[in-house]
Amino acid sequence: MNTDIYGNLFTAMAILAASAVVSPIVAGTKRKMAGWINFIMVTIAAIFLLHISYAVIFKAVPQGSTIINLGPLGIYFLVDSFSAFFIAIVSFMAVMSSFYSIEYMDHYHDYSLSGFYFNLPVFILGMIALLTVDDLTTGFTIAWQLMTIASYFLIKFEFREKNVVYGANKYLVLMELAWALIVGSTFLVSGSSMGDSLHLITENLGHTSPVMMYAVYGLILIGFGFKAGMFPFGQLWLPDAHSIAPSPISALLSGVMLKTGIYGIMRTFFWMIPHGEGVHFNGFLWGTIIASFGVVTLFVGTVQSMKQSDSKRLLAYSSIGQLGYIIFAIGASLVLFNSESQYMKLLALVVIIGALYHVINHAVFKGLLFLVSGSVLYTTGTKDLNKLGGLINFMPVTAIVAGIASLSIAGVPPFSGFASKWTIISSTVLAGSEVMFLVIFGIIALFTSAVTLSCYVKFFGMTFTSTGTEWTVKKDIKEVPFMMLAPKVVLTALCIIQGLLPFVYYNVIIDVFRNSSISTLTSAFRHAEFNNHIFSSMNGISFTVPGMAGAVSSAAVPVVILIVVSLAFVLAKLFKNSGGSEEREAPTWLCGYAELNNLNRYPDRSMFASLKGFFWWTGGNVKK
Amino acid sequence: MDIVYIVVNIVIFLAFAPLFEGIVRKLTAKVQSRQGPPIIQPYYDIIKLLGKENFIVDNWAFTLAPLMSFAAIISVICFVPLGYKANFLTQYADVITIIYLLTLGGVSILLGALSSKNTFAMMGASREMVTMIMVEPVLAMTFFVGAVKVKSLGIDSTIFSVMNTGYSWAVVLMMALYLMALQAFVGKQPFDIAEAEQEILEGPFIEYSGPNYALFKYSMMLKQMFYASLFVMVFVPFLYTGVYALDIVIQLCEIALVYVLIALVGATNPRLRIDQAVKYYAVLIVLALSAVGLSVYGI
Structure with a gap:
């Protein structure tokens, strides 16, 4: 069966473009109707896109670079299994976010x-366009600008707030700078011109x-x-942009848009590598550089996240931290891939699988967490952790969902973040x-995952448990x-499934690499004998070292x-029940002002104060 | 047959953890010139607590926390190769899983503290979390010193690395660091900062009573015994005889000695402030990193 990949791709793009025309017309009078139209059209487009992903990843439909003529411009497109993988994540999260927007966006009555x-x-x-264009000039510019300018206006949605406009403008300027760096870099390549395909570059x-x-x-x-939130560039725009955007948009920004940066880095350092004699590409050096950036990013981002009092800022900084894990894994893989021993080369493949798995996991749980903070904002009107509290009794489903998402991102077994970390x-x-x-x-990464846990203990604890809020009295x-x-429950189910069945996803990721367009990584995956060394057990993951028969090097079976x-x-x-004791509910004794006194609350600035003080030098401190 | 070892693990830990706690209390009392409770007092405590009325706060997180805490530490114990015997479960996890499972136990304490709405509990939770963050790397590196040498993160191969490859400078350094971190691992003075009875009234556990508190107390004792036994298994493997029952008896005696040490250090040191402790842990982490570095170079 042959699927018309590019036909489907352009159909999907056309449907998205049509949605951009139809929904706004309706939105003037029927706000929810517009949401529904948008959701349905995005879903149809997503079905086309997921079909492409399925065909390219599993059926291994061979794809070359294709040139599409749009008037005078010829733009190269390439859909291979690697881009198909990212397309699938983008389309899935787009559907979730669109569905959530129907109800959520309705509450902005003034806009x-x-x-x-x-x-x-x-x-x-x-x-989608950015993931499919196959050049770094013409097509890349169109895709990047569509993405950047559209997201700029989405971030600036609440344009009457001064800080929103400031944050959005900063975002726009820095993204244009990033664009200039990438496009500019291609002009340094000798003999290249506008519209060259990546292969030619x-x-x-x-x-x-x-x-x-x-x-x-380097450029x-x-x-x-910049796009992926790498330290120190991510800190410049990411926390502002993500915390001011409407929550479904934050979920998309954090869940998928950052991943386009990851896509770009991986494409560049694993695919855009010239072969042949006299070529000086020092993979070990570049791997070291990327891994170092990654490890600094994950540490600094997460520690800064721990310091935040604004729930959405906390999530945004934590996105930087989690992206740091992915960047670190990419760099580590590049280092190992360029080392001599067979054992290291095998580990390189394991690390890169972990990186892609973290891409999926992060898209799911971070999207979910932003939707949770959106729900809390929707009901209470605040995202300040110092003013929230006690919601566990009022929003039980959201609380459970938030709990599972928090455990997932902190890497507690058997939830999803555990497997990838x-x-x-x-x-x-x-x-x-x-x-x-x-x-x-690796040890810094492990240390940081404990810090991640502290961020989410705080996020969950200060939002859903704790006390001292007006609604604990009024119960309104x-x-x-x-x-x-609904979208949150779906994403929660995914957190659990991805945690319990990492093996399934691993096989998918292996297929992704095996069927992607030719590169050294692809051929390494095609030749590796996974069955002998990696992933031997049923539902879990384990791998062994070649030459050390029988010794399992590492294993984790979440089931x-x-x-x-x-x-x-x-x-x-x-x-617990063996003593036959009786149970009785009693309010916590807080000196007679159990529910009323806001001073009973343990304020956010005291939470982990000693650790915050110890890490003052990482920046991102919150002023009192 | 391997499954029997798991049952043995659980039974031994459940049976002996309160006894060792009793030894610590008795010794502490003797050092401080007090009479002290009988050695089996912790058993009485738990039995008494199980029968008492259980006061709860109006949310599910409060009830879930003690159960989860107990379950997490029991799961960790299942994977431990007590008596130098890897059991049926050992192949399904590695040391990183163990570390994350221990974290799950810590999380449940925090969850319970936060959901109890008490300010002291939150203060304790904040301190508990900081302690967890700072001592977890030391535990991790205890494993990694062995792991980089045997090129495996498997529970048995990592824990038995000293037994199989002998002592190196890295191992000796790590052993010293483990002892320096031991009081923090087991939450005894000078690092009982999170509970600090005299200061914040048992911190995270302040609102707990009856069976819920018994679960927390028991899991704390089990955790202490886990850390003591880990020291024995990793660093003192030279009394290995090969006879399972005998090995367990020997290990229990060694664990008792570790507890004596814990009691003596605990009884003679005043509690540190949390910010002082953080600096202390930071030094331990840096030194432990150098131990791992030494181990990579085979020193």
Whole structure:
């Protein structure tokens, strides 16, 4: 069966463009209707796109670069399984976010939704285009600008607030700077011109002088680093932009838009590598640079996240931290891939699988967390952790969802973040036996995952438990409507599935790499004998070292962990009931002002104060 | 047959953890010239608590927390190769899983503290979290010193790395660091900052009573025994005989010695402030990193 990949792609793009025309017209009078139209059209487009992804990843439909003529411009497109993987994530999260928007956006009574429903499909269209164009000049510019300008207006949605406009403008300026860096880098490649396909650029890179090559890769890394929130560039725009945008947009920005930066970095450093004699591409050096940036990003981003009092800012900084894990894994993989020993090369493949798995996981749980903070904002009207509290009784479903998302992002087994972080950390630590700095980086990553936990203990604790709020007395808060719960429940289910069945996703990711367009990484994946060394167990992951038969190097089987913990839970329950004691509910004694006194609350600035003080030098401090 | 080892693990830990706690209390009392409770007092405490009325706060998180805490530590114990025998479960997890499972236990304490709405509990939770963040790397690096040498993160191969490859400078350094961090691992003075009875009234557990509190207390004791036994298994493997029952008896004696040490240090040191403790942990982390570095170079 042959699927018309590019036909489907352009159909999907046309549907998104049509949605940008139709929904805004309706939005003037019927706000919810516009949301529904937008959701339905995005869903149809997503079905086309997911079909492409399915065909390219599983059926291995061979795809070359195709030139499409749009008037005088010829633009190269390339859909291989690697871009198909990202397309699938973008389309899925777009559907979730569009559905959530129907109800959520309705509560902005002072703002017209026409602009929103124009920009949302254009934004999605831009991301899809960015993932499919196969050049770094013409097509890239169109896609990047569609994505950037549409998202600029989405971020600026509440344009009457001064700080929103400021944050959005900063976002726009920095994204244009990133664009200029990336496009500018291609002009340093000797003999390249506008509209060259990546393949051609790669060939020309081979003839470029070594110094220029460093400049080209450096500029591209910084350019995409801006997008991916890499330290120190991410800190400049990301927390402002993500915290001021409407929540479904924050979910898209954080869940998928940042991943286009990851896509760019991976494409550049694994695919855009010239072969042949006399070519000086120092993979080990570039890997070291990227891994170092990654590890600094994950540490600094997460520690800064711990310091935040604004729930959406906390999530935004934490996005920087989580993207740091992915960047670190990419760099580590590049280092290992360019080392000598067979063992290291095998670990390189494991790390890169972990990186892509974290891409999916982060899209799901961070999207979910932004939707949760959106729901809390919707019902209570605040995102200040110092004013929230006690919502567990009023919004029970949102609380459970938030709890699972928090455990997932913190990497507690058996939820989703565990599997991907485990993969990244265990393989880098094992690689440490030959590349010393990787074990240190791995330990920092492990340390940081404990800090991540503290961020989310705070996020969950200060929002859903705790006390001292007016609604604990008035009891006037209700759970959000079903329309806003449904996408969250779906994403929560995914968090659990991805945590329990990492093996399934691993096989998909292996297919992604095997069927992607030709590169050294692809051929390494095609030749690796996974069955002998990696992933031997049923539902979990384990890998062994070649030459050490029988010794399992590392294993984690979330299903078994879940069973053990559940059995232990039953034991705990039996133990608890063994004394036959009676249970009675009693309010917490807080000196007679149990519900009223706001001073009973433990303020956010005191939470982890000693640690915040210890890490003052990482920046991102919150002024009193 | 491997499954029997898991049951043995659980039974031994459940049976002995309160006894060791009793030893610590008795010794502490003797050092401070007090009479002290009988050694089996912790058993009485737990039995008494199980029968008492259970006061709860009006949300599910409060009830869930103690159960989860107990379940997490029992799960960790299932994976431990007590008596130098890897059991059925050991192949399904590695040391990173163990570390994350221990974190789950910590999270439940925090969850319980936050949902109890008490300000002291929150203060305790904040301190508990800081302690967790800062001592977890030391525990991780205890494993990694072995892991980089045997190129495996498997529970048995990592824990038995000293037994199989002998002592190196890295191991000796790590052993010293483990002892320096031990009081923090087990939450005894000078690092009982999160509970600090005299200061914040048992912190995270302040609102807990009856069976819920018994669960928390028991899981704390089990956690302490886990850290003591880990020291014995990783760093003192030279009394290995090969006979399972004998090995367990020997290990229990060694664990008792570790507890004596814990009691003596605890009884003679005043509690540190949390910011002082953070600096202390930071030094430990840096030193532990250098131990791992030494181990990579095979020193």
